[in-house]
Amino acid sequence: MSNYSTSEFKSGLKIMLDGDPHSIVENEFVKPGKGQAFNRVRIRNLKTGRVVDRTFKSGDSVEGADVMDVDMQYLYTDGEYWHFMDQSTFEQHAADKTAVGETSKWLKDQDVCQVTLYNRAPLLVTAPNFVELKITQSDPGVKGDTAQGATKPATLETGATVKVPLFVEEGEVIKIDTRTGEYVSRVKDN
Amino acid sequence: MSDWRSTASLYNLEQRAQLLNQSRSFFSERNVLEVETPLACAYTVTEANIESFGFFADGAQRYLQTSPEYAMKRLLADGAPDIFQICKSFRVGELGDLHNPEFTIIEWYRREYSLQQIMEETVDLISCLLTASDAFINIEYISYYDLAEKSLGVSLQSLTGNEIKQLAVENGLVLRADLSSQQCIDFLFSHKVEFAMCEQSITVVFHYPAAQAALSKINDDDDSVAERFEVFYKGVELANGYVELLDPEQQLDRFANDQKNRKDRGLTEIEIDQRLIAALRQGLPECAGVAVGFDRVLMLALGASSLAEVISFDWSRA
Numbered sequence: 001m002s003n004y005s006t007s008e009f010k011s012g013l014k015i016m017l018d019g020d021p022h023s024i025v026e027n028e029f030v031k032p033g034k035g036q037a038f039n040r041v042r043i044r045n046l047k048t049g050r051v052v053d054r055t056f057k058s059g060d061s062v063e064g065a066d067v068m069d070v071d072m073q074y075l076y077t078d079g080e081y082w083h084f085m086d087q088s089t090f091e092q093h094a095a096d097k098t099a100v101g102e103t104s105k106w107l108k109d110q111d112v113c114q115v116t117l118y119n120r121a122p123l124l125v126t127a128p129n130f131v132e133l134k135i136t137q138s139d140p141g142v143k144g145d146t147a148q149g150a151t152k153p154a155t156l157e158t159g160a161t162v163k164v165p166l167f168v169e170e171g172e173v174i175k176i177d178t179r180t181g182e183y184v185s186r187v188k189d190n
Numbered sequence: 191m192s193d194w195r196s197t198a199s200l201y202n203l204e205q206r207a208q209l210l211n212q213s214r215s216f217f218s219e220r221n222v223l224e225v226e227t228p229l230a231c232a233y234t235v236t237e238a239n240i241e242s243f244g245f246f247a248d249g250a251q252r253y254l255q256t257s258p259e260y261a262m263k264r265l266l267a268d269g270a271p272d273i274f275q276i277c278k279s280f281r282v283g284e285l286g287d288l289h290n291p292e293f294t295i296i297e298w299y300r301r302e303y304s305l306q307q308i309m310e311e312t313v314d315l316i317s318c319l320l321t322a323s324d325a326f327i328n329i330e331y332i333s334y335y336d337l338a339e340k341s342l343g344v345s346l347q348s349l350t351g352n353e354i355k356q357l358a359v360e361n362g363l364v365l366r367a368d369l370s371s372q373q374c375i376d377f378l379f380s381h382k383v384e385f386a387m388c389e390q391s392i393t394v395v396f397h398y399p400a401a402q403a404a405l406s407k408i409n410d411d412d413d414s415v416a417e418r419f420e421v422f423y424k425g426v427e428l429a430n431g432y433v434e435l436l437d438p439e440q441q442l443d444r445f446a447n448d449q450k451n452r453k454d455r456g457l458t459e460i461e462i463d464q465r466l467i468a469a470l471r472q473g474l475p476e477c478a479g480v481a482v483g484f485d486r487v488l489m490l491a492l493g494a495s496s497l498a499e500v501i502s503f504d505w506s507r508a
Contacts, residue, residue, distance in 0.1 A: 007283065017364070029286030033420070033430050033483075034404050035376035036239055037284070038363075055363050055381060057373060058283070 003061040006039040014046070014067040017054065021046045021065035021118050029058070046116060046123055065118065072115045074107050082107065082125065084115050095122035103127045105160035106178045127178040132187050133157050134173050141166030151183075193507050197498040202488075206500060209319050209488055213276060213296055216315055222272045222298055227261030229254055229278060233463035236448035237404075238455055241282035243291075254280035257481055258297050259405065260466045263434070266299055266477060267469035274298035276484065287496040288426060288486065290505050299479040305417045305433050308478035309394050312421055312429050316392060319487050320423065327423075328391040334398045334415070341386030342378065346399075347414075354378070368455075372401060384425050393422045405441070406432030421482075428487055431480030438470035 004015060009027040016022070022043040031037035037058035044051045046067060056062065072084035072093065081094035082104065093115060099122045100107070106127040107113070116124040138154035151163040154174075162176055164183045173187040196203070217224065234242040234253035243254040255261070258275050265273060279295045296315070300308060309331070317327050338346045342357070349357065351371035358374035359365050361382055387393045396419035400408055403416035417433035435441055445462045452460065488500045498504035 029284070029289055030380050031239075031284060031289065032376055032380050033427055033481075034237070034239060034402065035380065036373040038377060038380065040362075040381065053362050055377060057364075057366065057369060057377075060364070060366055 001064040001066045004064050005061045006056050006058045009039050009041060009056075014065040015043070016063040016065045017043065017045075020048075021067050021123065023067070025051060030055070031058070046118065066120070067123070068117045070115050070117060071112050074109060074111050074113055076109060077104070077107075084113065084122070084125070087112070093117070093122050095125050099123055100125045103178075105158055106131050106133075106176070108133060108158060129177065129179060130175055130184065131178055132173050132175050133160070135164070135168065135170050138164065138168070138170045140169070195507075196502050197504045197507055198500055198502055202492055202494065202500050203502060205492055206488055209484075209491065210276065212319060213315070213484070216318060217274045217298065220272075222274045222300075223270070225262065225265060225270070225273045225275050226277065227255075227258045227265070227275060229280075231255055231261065233260070233465065234460060235260075236445045236452065236460045236462060238448055238451035238457060241457075242460075243280050243282055256281050257295055259479065259481070260463050262297060262299055262479070263474055264465060264469040266301070267472050267474045272298070272300050285505055287498075290485065290497045290501060292505065292508065293497070293501075294484040296482040296484050297479065299434075299477050301475050301477045303433070303478035305396060305419065305478065308431055308433065308480060309396060309419050309421075312419075312431055312480050312482065313392055313394060315482065316421060316423070316428055316487060320392075320491050328388070329394065330388060330391040331394045331396065334395050337387070337393075337395055338379070338383055341383045346375065346378075375399075384422060384427070387422055387425060389424055391423075395420050395422065403435070403444070404432065405435055405444075407435045417478075423490055426486055426490060427483070428490075429480055429482045431478065433478045434474060434476075436470065436474050436476065438467055441470055442467060 009024055011024050011026060013024045014021055022045050024041050024043050026042040028040045030040050038055050039058055040055045042053050070086055072086050075083040075085055081096055082100045084093050103125045111128060114126040115122050133156040135154045136157050141152060150166050152166055153161050154164045155161050162183050175184040175187050177184050230252045235256050240256050242256050245252055257279050258277050262273060276296050278292055280292050284291055313329055335347060354371045354374045358377050363377045397415035398418040400414055400416050403418060406416045406418040409415045409417055419431050420427055421429035485497045485500055489497055494500055
């Protein structure tokens with residue numbers, strides 16, 4: 001992997017730090033008039049998701065991280081691995097539990113997810129911002145409970161549980177924002 | 191394609207013109223003579239932390255000036271009275287919200303001014319430019335070491351080189367083998383200390399460590415500090431000033447030390463400005479001088495968050 005000089009720093013650049021791949025979130029040039037110049041960066045550890053502030057002396061170079069974001073179609077899970085396919089190369093990748101994490105509860109076959117590859121292996125799986133999933137179980141809303149914003153729990157086909165408005169029924173397909181885990185709307189059948 | 195357009199609003203350009211006028215009135219009311227000195231000179235600064243744009247013209251090396259200091263000192267040595275200049279200056283690689291490689295400096299020299307006098311005049315100019323809106327700004331004077339101790343909770347002077355590096359690393363510096371303790375101090379000062387200053391005050395930091403004297407005189411009573419000051423507002427460095435070093439031999443030593451630093455860091459060699467040295471040998475009168483970053487003052491006066499907003503065409507569009 002090539003090295004990057006601080007003058008090439010920009011948000012989105014993937015670099016190695018303390019043995020882990022990181023992504024630059026923000027980069028700021030700091031220099032006292034008569035003193036040493038620095039690049040203060042806010043970086044996200046792609047393994048842990050932790051964001052930290054670090055400073056490099058300007059002119060230093062840093063090893064680039066072999067990290068790529070690729071859109072892949074989710075195929076299935078065998079319980080241990082989640083299998084994805086790169087739609088342009090048809091190459092298949094197996095992501096483990098660490099890479100999939102909480103995202104597993106939004107994964108439905110055929111959906112296209114962003115898979116972050118590190119040294120050509122899945123490091124992180126990001127669900128599409130919005131997914132459409134079927135409600136497999138939800139009790140009927142209690143009649144008379146018309147309070148604004150009242151909700152009830154609903155279990156989805158993937159096993160996830162979300163809060164839905166009282167009028168939404170079992171068997172319906174709903175749209176969810178995976179970033180917040182919140183119900184967005186009902187999806188009308190064609 | 192929209193990069194032909196200005197990065198500043200018309201309103202900001204009008205304010206820029208007004209503050210430039212205000213700066214000129216400030217000095218003309220005080221009988222300070224406006225001068226212009228060359229921007230493309232045969233010599234440039236030797237400092238390791240400042241990189242000049244160099245080019246060849248008519249077969250000879252020229253440099254765009256990183257500040258008008260040397261030429262203005264030559265004028266003073268040649269008999270000029272109190273002088274000021276508003277000019278462009280150039281520094282390679284200094285690019286960010288608070289930096290533009292081409293920027294505007296207001297620089298002036300006062301004969302026989304003490305550190306206190308020149309600090310007060312600098313604060314007068316900056317507050318007059320900042321308070322076009324009549325806001326009252328508090329002013330705080332604090333020495334370099336006191337400020338460092340106040341914000342770091344430990345006296346810098348009491349720390350060894352290794353302890354300083356340790357402190358820098360604890361505060362987020364990615365340490366490389368070649369970092370000097372002076373560079374770690376620069377890090378601590380620009381990342382921790384400046385942020386500990388009061389947001390509402392103009393902060394004047396004086397008596398910089400002798401190692402950072404640059405072109406200033408060493409204090410008569412305490413040779414560990416220099417007659418150098420800087421002015422900050424909202425964490426932004428706005429001015430740097432000195433009671434000027436007069437001794438040509440001491441100045442030569444410092445330039446030679448700069449050259450050594452440049453060599454150690456693998457930077458290109460820069461010749462010492464022999465015309466400045468000749469002027470100092472002729473005799474620079476007792477004086478104090480300051481450089482104010484005009485674009486930054488304007489940025490803060492307008493509540494803008496980057497220099498691009500107050501410069502007609504920033505570096506990306508120049």
